[in-house]
Each structure stands twice: as C-alpha cells, then as structure tokens.
Amino acid sequence: MNKIKLMNSLGLAASANKIFVGTKLIEKIQDKKINLVIIATDISATQYKKITNKCNFYNIKYYDNLLSGIEISKSIGKNNIKNVGLQDFNFIKLIINNI
Template identity: 45%
Template sequence: MLGLANAARALVNGETLIKSISANKVELVLIANDASDNTKKKITDKCQFYHVDYFIVDDIETISKAIGKHNRVAVGITNQGFAKKIKEMIGG
C-alpha cells in the first residue's frame, strides 16, 4: 500500500515530513521501530502537538523497500484515502 501511495505522490519523508506535519498536510505518519530515539521523539512530539495519527511499524529496511528509496525512517501519508486504508491494515 505504501508503494501505491508513493506512486500517487501521496507520501512525504525526510525534512519535508516535519514541515508537512506542521502545515497540517499529513493524515498519518509511519515510523520505523529501529529509528533512533531522538528521531522518534522529534516526530511523535510533532504529531501529538498537531493531532496527527502515527504508528511505530516495521524496520527501516521494510519501509525503505516499500517506497523504493534508501534509509527512510519515517513517512507521512498526505492522502486521506490511503491513510484510512493503511490504518485499517495496521489495525488502528
């Protein structure tokens, strides 16, 4: 599902992710469970402040492979439909 969202240009990652959360453009954030504690805290604090749902999911390799990029620690889904479907798949 992440690959489809990426192809539809409904994902943000990297520093763009933090800016997009602040601008209320992100519906859902997925964070790798093996991300550094500092990175997790930075992203989760931002999500909580702006009331964005987030999940700690698989490892960095799995997220990176799903979107076809290297070393992606977290991704934000900007499309409400994709976000809803991914939440259902995760069970949230």
C-alpha cells in the same frame, strides 16, 4: 496485521506521490497537511522523540513498531527511510485496514 499488504499499500501511495519523508515531512506536519505518520521500529531515540512530539503537538495520528526502516525503504523505493507521512485519506484508509 499483514506486513506484505501494508508494504504494498505504502508502495502504492508512493507511486501516486502521496508520501512525504525527511525534512519535507516535518514541514508538512507543521503546516497540518499530514494526517498519518508511520515510524520505523529502528529509528533513533532523538528522531523518535522529535517526530512523536510534533505529531502530538499538531494532533496527528502516528503508528510505530509496525515496520523496520529497511521494510519502509523497500516498500516506497527509497534508501534509508525511517518515517513516512501520508496526506490522502483514501490511502490512509487503505493502510489502516491493513494494520
């Protein structure tokens, strides 16, 4: 895994407005409009359980233990982000190739 390329890929997806975070991410998961979720390594146990349960229930692939919350936040240009969801298959392919 190349962290720098993964962070750059997330930044590219964020600049194209293809990333969802926070409550919008939960809504998009429930609407089955998210295809990949990346969870930070330093997320709280309750938030981790909430996100993983939603992803498992709606059959959405997720990755954890890849990047810290600081690295995710830095790559997408926001503060205090612990998980991100992607909708676009081209960006998902790019990110999976960098994992």
